[in-house]
Amino acid sequence: MSNRDYLGEFEHIVLLAVLxxxxxxxxxxxxxxxxxxxxxEVSIGAIYATLDRLEAKGYxxxxxxxxxxxxxxxxxxxxxxxAPGVSAIHxxxxxxxxxxxxxxxxxxxx
Amino acid sequence: MSNRDYLGEFEHIVLLAVLxxxxxxxxxxxxxxxxxxxxxEVSIGAIYATLDRLEAKGYxxxxxxxxxxxxxxxxxxxxxxxAPGVSAIHxxxxxxxxxxxxxxxxxxxx
DNA sequence: GTCAATTTCCTCTATATTGTAGAGGTAATG
DNA sequence: CATTACCTCTACAATATAGAGGAAATTGAC
Numbered sequence: 001m002s003n004r005d006y007l008g009e010f011e012h013i014v015l016l017a018v019l020x021x022x023x024x025x026x027x028x029x030x031x032x033x034x035x036x037x038x039x040x041e042v043s044i045g046a047i048y049a050t051l052d053r054l055e056a057k058g059y060x061x062x063x064x065x066x067x068x069x070x071x072x073x074x075x076x077x078x079x080x081x082x083a084p085g086v087s088a089i090h091x092x093x094x095x096x097x098x099x100x101x102x103x104x105x106x107x108x109x110x
Numbered sequence: 111m112s113n114r115d116y117l118g119e120f121e122h123i124v125l126l127a128v129l130x131x132x133x134x135x136x137x138x139x140x141x142x143x144x145x146x147x148x149x150x151e152v153s154i155g156a157i158y159a160t161l162d163r164l165e166a167k168g169y170x171x172x173x174x175x176x177x178x179x180x181x182x183x184x185x186x187x188x189x190x191x192x193a194p195g196v197s198a199i200h201x202x203x204x205x206x207x208x209x210x211x212x213x214x215x216x217x218x219x220x
Numbered sequence: 221g222t223c224a225a226t227t228t229c230c231t232c233t234a235t236a237t238t239g240t241a242g243a244g245g246t247a248a249t250g
Numbered sequence: 251c252a253t254t255a256c257c258t259c260t261a262c263a264a265t266a267t268a269g270a271g272g273a274a275a276t277t278g279a280c
Contacts, residue, residue, distance in 0.1 A: 005150070008238085008265050009119050009202070016209035028229065037208040040115070046267045048230070053265075073228035074274040089215065092119075096206075098147040099126035105199065118238050118265085138256065153241045158257065163238075183255035184247040 007092045011059075013038070014050045015089060018060055019081045026065065026076040027051070051079060059085035117202045121169075123148070124160045125199060128170055129191045136175065136186040137161070161189060169195035 007015060017033040018025040031047045034040060054060045065076035081089075117125060127143040128135040141157045144150060164170045175186035191199075 004239085004264075006119055009116055009122070010266055012119070013205060013209060016206070016213070019213060020209060026229080034209070038205045040205065042266095043268045044230080045232085045269060048232095049266075052231095070228080070276080073276080074230065074272095076229070086215075093210075093215070095123065095148045095150065096126070099123060099130060099144070100203075103126070103129060105196075105203070114237075114266085120239055136256080152239095154257080155242060155259085156240045158259095159241095160239075162258095180249080180255080183249080184257065186256070 005088075005091060006095060007059075007088050010046070010050055011054055012089070012092055014047065015054060015059060015081060015085055018051075018079050019086075019089070023078070023080070025079045028076075030079070054085070055079075057084075057088075058082060059088050115198075115201060116205060117169075117198050120156070120160055121164055122199070122202055124157065125164060125169060125191060125195055128161075128189050129196075129199070133188070133190070135189045138186075140189070164195070165189075167194075167198075168192060169198050 013034055014030060017030045017037075021029055021033055027044060027047055030051070031042060031044055034042055034047075051060060051062070055062055060079045060081055062077050062079045065078050123144055124140060127140045127147075131139055131143055137154060137157055140161070141152060141154055144152055144157075161170060161172070165172055170189045170191055172187050172189045175188050
């Protein structure tokens with residue numbers, strides 16, 4: 001296993017999406033959330049590969065969902081962010097902020 | 111060339127360091143700035159490889175520095191962030207903010 | 221009931237791009 | 251020519267990304 005302390009760029013995005021979706025986070029919704037919020041198109045494969053990596057690191061946890069009464073559909077795999085996952089977000093944000101603060105980034109406030 | 115629009119995690123860090131160092135950005139100072147601000151150790155090789163990639167993408171530009179009157183020392187290669195580089199930072203920050211805002215990230219304000 | 225069509229979601233494989241370290245070479249100065 | 255400060259190169263590990271295709275669920279025709 002890696003010893004990396006920081007989230008990769010896409011890992012970061014995906015982790016935030018899972019956090020934001022709360023108990024409705026699974027592959028398809030995570031993808032949609034990212035596309036809607038960032039206007040960035042991502043493949044479903046990219047989502048799951050990243051989710052798997054985040055799970056391997058202990059930053060998210062997954063559980064199988066019960067079938068829903070909708071037409072069709074394989075049962076979902078739900079994800080939630082763990083405490084270490086939240087810490088990783090904080091570390092990453094701190095690193096960025098430490099270098100960005102004070103810079104005149106046109107009101108970017110990040 | 112790639113079509114990636116977003117900065118990788120380390121590219122992001124390095125680009126911010128160059129921006130912050132203004133006209134004093136070269137390999138050694140970039141490395142030091144990152145280490146001091148983020149408490150993260152990085153090898154000099156990692157710095158230059160990333161700087162080279164950022165230059166290939168047009169996000170930074172380098173120019174050779176004149177020799178200084180200090181004892182020893184090969185002449186420096188100075189870097190500065192280009193306008194597209196600043197845009198890349200903005201895009202990246204916007205993407206993060208769009209997913210982070212509204213979340214209760216314990217006052218993380220990012 | 222059961223079978224096939226349909227739907228929604230997930231798994232897997234393969235490749236490109238980034239991240240990372242460190243050995244070793246190069247251009248200065250006194 | 252010894253010493254110093256900096257940079258280049260190479261090699262490998264981890265992350266990012268796409269997309270084809272398989273799996274599980276529901277519904278309706280028979």
